[in-house]
Amino acid sequence: MTDPAAPRDGLPPGVALAWGLQATARRGPKPTLSLDQIVNAAIELADAGGLAALSMSKLADALGFTTMSLYRYVTSKDDLLALMIDVACGEPPAPLLDPAPSWREAIDRWARAILLVYRQHLWALHVPISGPPIMPHQLAWLDALLRGMADTGLSAQDQLSTALLVDGYVRSWALLSDGLLQAATRPSDADAPPSALLGALITADRYPALAPMIAAGEFDDDEDDLEDIFDFALARIIDGVDSLVQHQPAARSPRPRSPRRR
Amino acid sequence: MTDPAAPRDGLPPGVALAWGLQATARRGPKPTLSLDQIVNAAIELADAGGLAALSMSKLADALGFTTMSLYRYVTSKDDLLALMIDVACGEPPAPLLDPAPSWREAIDRWARAILLVYRQHLWALHVPISGPPIMPHQLAWLDALLRGMADTGLSAQDQLSTALLVDGYVRSWALLSDGLLQAATRPSDADAPPSALLGALITADRYPALAPMIAAGEFDDDEDDLEDIFDFALARIIDGVDSLVQHQPAARSPRPRSPRRR
DNA sequence: ACGAATTAGTCTGCACCATACGCAGTGATA
DNA sequence: TATCACTGCGTATGGTGCAGACTAATTCGT
Numbered sequence: 001m002t003d004p005a006a007p008r009d010g011l012p013p014g015v016a017l018a019w020g021l022q023a024t025a026r027r028g029p030k031p032t033l034s035l036d037q038i039v040n041a042a043i044e045l046a047d048a049g050g051l052a053a054l055s056m057s058k059l060a061d062a063l064g065f066t067t068m069s070l071y072r073y074v075t076s077k078d079d080l081l082a083l084m085i086d087v088a089c090g091e092p093p094a095p096l097l098d099p100a101p102s103w104r105e106a107i108d109r110w111a112r113a114i115l116l117v118y119r120q121h122l123w124a125l126h127v128p129i130s131g132p133p134i135m136p137h138q139l140a141w142l143d144a145l146l147r148g149m150a151d152t153g154l155s156a157q158d159q160l161s162t163a164l165l166v167d168g169y170v171r172s173w174a175l176l177s178d179g180l181l182q183a184a185t186r187p188s189d190a191d192a193p194p195s196a197l198l199g200a201l202i203t204a205d206r207y208p209a210l211a212p213m214i215a216a217g218e219f220d221d222d223e224d225d226l227e228d229i230f231d232f233a234l235a236r237i238i239d240g241v242d243s244l245v246q247h248q249p250a251a252r253s254p255r256p257r258s259p260r261r262r
Numbered sequence: 263m264t265d266p267a268a269p270r271d272g273l274p275p276g277v278a279l280a281w282g283l284q285a286t287a288r289r290g291p292k293p294t295l296s297l298d299q300i301v302n303a304a305i306e307l308a309d310a311g312g313l314a315a316l317s318m319s320k321l322a323d324a325l326g327f328t329t330m331s332l333y334r335y336v337t338s339k340d341d342l343l344a345l346m347i348d349v350a351c352g353e354p355p356a357p358l359l360d361p362a363p364s365w366r367e368a369i370d371r372w373a374r375a376i377l378l379v380y381r382q383h384l385w386a387l388h389v390p391i392s393g394p395p396i397m398p399h400q401l402a403w404l405d406a407l408l409r410g411m412a413d414t415g416l417s418a419q420d421q422l423s424t425a426l427l428v429d430g431y432v433r434s435w436a437l438l439s440d441g442l443l444q445a446a447t448r449p450s451d452a453d454a455p456p457s458a459l460l461g462a463l464i465t466a467d468r469y470p471a472l473a474p475m476i477a478a479g480e481f482d483d484d485e486d487d488l489e490d491i492f493d494f495a496l497a498r499i500i501d502g503v504d505s506l507v508q509h510q511p512a513a514r515s516p517r518p519r520s521p522r523r524r
Numbered sequence: 525a526c527g528a529a530t531t532a533g534t535c536t537g538c539a540c541c542a543t544a545c546g547c548a549g550t551g552a553t554a
Numbered sequence: 555t556a557t558c559a560c561t562g563c564g565t566a567t568g569g570t571g572c573a574g575a576c577t578a579a580t581t582c583g584t
Contacts (some may be wrong), residue, residue: 004537016476019463024571027550027551027553027558027559027560028548028550028551028552028558028560028561029551029552029560029561029562030547030550030551031560031561031562031563032561033562050398050483054544055540055541056541056542056543057540057541057542059294065562065563066542066562066563066564067542067543067562067563068543068562068563068564068565069561069562071542071543071544072560072562074559076542076543077542078544081390114584125422126388126390128437128441129437129438129440129441130441130444131441131442131445132442132481132483134460136463137430139469139472140468140469140473143468143469143471143472146387146471146475147470147471150471153478155475156480156488157487157491158473158481159475159477160480160491160492161490161495162494162495162498164435164438164491164495165431165494165495165498165499167429167434168430168431168434168435168438168495169430169431171434172429172430172431172433172434173426173430176391176426176430178346178391178485179390179391179392179393180391180393180394182393183392183393183394183536188401190515194505198396201281201398203402204400206402206405207401207402207405208405208409209405209408209412210401210404210408211406211410212418213408213418213421213422216418218419218422221394221395224420225419228419228423229422229423229426232420232423232424232427233402233423233424233427234507235425235432235502236427236499236502236503237427237498237499237502238502239501239502239506240497240499240500240502240503240505241498241502241507242496242505243501243502243504244498244501250566251386260298289529289531289580289581289582290528290529290530290531290532290579290580290581291529291531291532291578291580291581292532292580293531293532293533293535293580294532294533295532295533301564315572317569318570318571318572319569319570319571327533327534328534328535329534329571329572330533330534330535330572330573331532331533331534333571333572333573334531334533336533338572339569339571438541475559488528523567
């Protein structure tokens with residue numbers, strides 16, 4: 001309880017730091033390190049080599065300090081990860097905050113913008129979610145998306161649900177597409193062989209719908225195909241929202257919230 | 263290269279095992295363990311305590327063997343994880359394979375069925391994706407979904423993209439909803455306080471769209487709200503596919519594949 | 525029937541991990 | 555000036571995945 005990162009009531013340790021509310025210390029030697037340095041160096045390491053490449057000792061080495069000195073700034077590695085995610089998200093780019101020609105366009109732009117972020121910091125998606133988003137930058141992104149949906153006429157709940165849908169798909173897509181690309185650009189030790197061998201295993205009687213597609217080569221995706229898949233899915237999501245918007249013009253409440261208990 | 267798990271050309275080690283093509287060994291003492299035992303015990307451990315609770319030594323302890331004995335059956339922990347995922351998926355339940363009244367219904371049922379699986383084996387979603395799905399049960403699930411979409415009239419590529427969309431959203435939803443529920447059912451050390459404190463931090467000038475929603479309590483989700491969110495998103499996805507099906511009745515090819523290079 | 529070949533499980537050891545704890549020095553405050 | 559909160563470091567603990575040598579069991583070729 002003597003760490004400098006215990007500033008306010010109830011808040012989880014890292015969260016308070018991210019909002020910049022630490023009771024600035026006075027006594028003692030000036031810190032030669034700073035939280036910013038640490039977090040940025042950690043992001044650099046994780047960007048380069050994934051979460052596996054980020055250990056407290058490697059991070060300390062990169063900064064020229066010993067492992068344990070980091071714990072003066074961060075209460076645990078999980079804490080550090082939370083801060084890293086928030087910094088890595090960054091502020092939503094300015095064009096996203098300008099009013100878009102339509103909410104369809106707004107969602108589309110938002111999804112593509114955050115996909116870039118996720119791709120750049122893929123490790124962030126591997127950090128387990130431990131609660132609702134409460135970090136400033138995450139909320140800023142969410143706010144940007146909600147602003148774009150303002151003129152859909154949807155209820156607040158539906159807007160939130162839509163935001164979760166869009167973000168959720170982008171996240172899983174970022175993970176999947178990276179896995180596919182990485183597999184495709186590997187030394188080929190397990191590239192062509194499976195394609196042939198699997199063709200023999202995926203028989204039409206066990207996989208009646210899949211087998212013909214494999215045989216037709218629909219699985220041999222290159223990078224452009226992957227982009228097509230994302231475009232397709234995003235368009236489907238937006239169409240799905242659109243069909244709701246069209247059919248429920250204004251002041252709708254077709255999905256009443258379950259009555260509040262307690 | 264002397265392990266019994268090196269069966270066929272090119273295939274990654276675990277994959278071959280999952281398809282059941284190991285060159286059955288002859289000489290030497292009879293194995294007292296079996297791959298099934300190991301994988302099932304590992305799944306049990308992971309189900310109970312997450313991926314963090316699964317270490318080779320804990321697994322060996324649970325089976326009453328030493329750590330290293332496991333490596334006679336499995337070439338690496340990653341290998342084990344791949345096998346675990348395949349077994350944990352299991353065969354798609356029978357009702358999913360019966361023809362549904364409509365493809366809309368088929369997608370809906372499939373998504374809810376696989377959500378149950380993901381919820382039961384959440385750890386599986388934390389294992390990084392390392393390539394296209396090539397395990398038998400994963401492909402069986404994919405095939406089941408594709409069968410349900412057969413009468414959409416969509417191209418094979420669009421069907422695949424749709425499948426990826428549905429699965430991708432379910433995955434991210436399983437992860438998120440678990441995180442939210444876990445946070446909500448925690449000892450309350452960080453439950454009520456943030457809600458109040460964050461309200462003060464999330465100001466209307468920095469978060470113009472979000473702040474009113476927070477103030478209105480749209481964020482205080484209970485379990486039923488979470489189900490509503492999933493229902494909503496799934497309906498949006500299906501609607502989005504529907505709008506494409508409606509506008510492109512048959513034999514469509516509006517999204518030409520990018521021309522094959524190489 | 526017997527030795528050779530092959531395999532199952534164990535043991536030891538290595539490199540690495542997060543982090544608890546205590547200590548030395550620093551430097552602003554009383 | 556004396557205090558003492560604070561920074562940064564060293565050491566230590568108990569964990570991880572896994573390489574490699576070793577023992578004992580089993581089966582094949584002869």
